[in-house]
Amino acid sequence: MERVPNVTRADAVAAVRNPLAFIAERWTPNPRTVQRAALAALVMAVVIVVTGGAVRLTGSGLGCPTWPKCTDNSLTATSAMGFHGAIEFGNRMLTYVLCAAVGWAIIAARSQKPYRRSLTRLGWAQFWVVMSNAILGGIVVLVGLNPYTVAAHFVATTALISIATVMWQRTREGDGPSRPLVGKAVQQLVWCLLAASGLLILVGTVVTGAGPHAGDSSEVERMPIDWETVAKAHAVLAWIVVSLTFALWFVLKAVDSPKAPLDRTRDLFLILLAQGVIGYVQYFTDLPEILVGLHMLGSALVWIAVLRVLLALRERPEPEADVPGPSSEATLTRA
Numbered sequence: 001m002e003r004v005p006n007v008t009r010a011d012a013v014a015a016v017r018n019p020l021a022f023i024a025e026r027w028t029p030n031p032r033t034v035q036r037a038a039l040a041a042l043v044m045a046v047v048i049v050v051t052g053g054a055v056r057l058t059g060s061g062l063g064c065p066t067w068p069k070c071t072d073n074s075l076t077a078t079s080a081m082g083f084h085g086a087i088e089f090g091n092r093m094l095t096y097v098l099c100a101a102v103g104w105a106i107i108a109a110r111s112q113k114p115y116r117r118s119l120t121r122l123g124w125a126q127f128w129v130v131m132s133n134a135i136l137g138g139i140v141v142l143v144g145l146n147p148y149t150v151a152a153h154f155v156a157t158t159a160l161i162s163i164a165t166v167m168w169q170r171t172r173e174g175d176g177p178s179r180p181l182v183g184k185a186v187q188q189l190v191w192c193l194l195a196a197s198g199l200l201i202l203v204g205t206v207v208t209g210a211g212p213h214a215g216d217s218s219e220v221e222r223m224p225i226d227w228e229t230v231a232k233a234h235a236v237l238a239w240i241v242v243s244l245t246f247a248l249w250f251v252l253k254a255v256d257s258p259k260a261p262l263d264r265t266r267d268l269f270l271i272l273l274a275q276g277v278i279g280y281v282q283y284f285t286d287l288p289e290i291l292v293g294l295h296m297l298g299s300a301l302v303w304i305a306v307l308r309v310l311l312a313l314r315e316r317p318e319p320e321a322d323v324p325g326p327s328s329e330a331t332l333t334r335a
Helices: 009-017 019-026 031-057 079-111 117-142 147-170 184-210 227-254 259-284 289-311 328-334
Strands: none
Touching (some): 019 079, 031 079, 031 117, 031 147, 031 289, 117 147, 147 184, 147 289, 184 227, 184 289, 259 289
16 A cells, blocks of 8 residues: 655645645546436436525425524424424535535546646536525525526526536536537527527426415515416417427437437437426426426436537547657758
């Protein structure tokens, strides 16, 4: 076994001043480790959506009635607060797990050799979104689950998922200039698909804000809109997204597209079908909590699948190393 070197005073000072640089000097993760770290951050971003949905669907949104403490006198949930306090406090604790996953992604990206600034920036972007969304989550509690702040909280989590998805994809690519794999018309179609999917998610937050699941058993303000009307508009948007996806698949087949865009489009179509089935079943069965929770999970998966379609339209190979040409002196010698 190799002897572990002693940590000198200079090492300790360097670790305190710049811990990321200190770790990067002593650890070089392999590419698979970096990929797994980015994937872990993405998975935790989706998990936090599901657990946040569980808080709402169990009526535990005010299980901890204040923030940053759980109550005015306790940092944690107490036994007297019962099931709702445990659910809400448990969701808050998962934020720390999410932070740990994002932190691991940042450390792995920072330590990779050669250093890739773009990956590290994506990791830090996730960190700041998590911190901002944690504060926003506190505001949601302090204003008594105002539906507009709840919707903003979900949109911010969707932004986190977006950054995490891009980082995960970039860990499997090089840093060379991107090369389009399809033509301009196909790219424009995918951007339309992305816009329609984003609108679909936004309208979904309105359905939630106006629907019966207020997030707490007490009287909670709702958006002053007929939720069934908005749900029907949501369904129309869903069909538009499905139609665009179907059209994209046919166009990609017609232009003999590379395999990656076709595969990602197929994946999106299958997820959309499953999400549509869940959506219609929950609507006609008076929104049972378990199906609403699955629909929230599906929303995150749909968005990830749409982003993967967009990212599959180009490739980023490793940058080509500059091959030094013969010096002028050597050229003259050969001449």
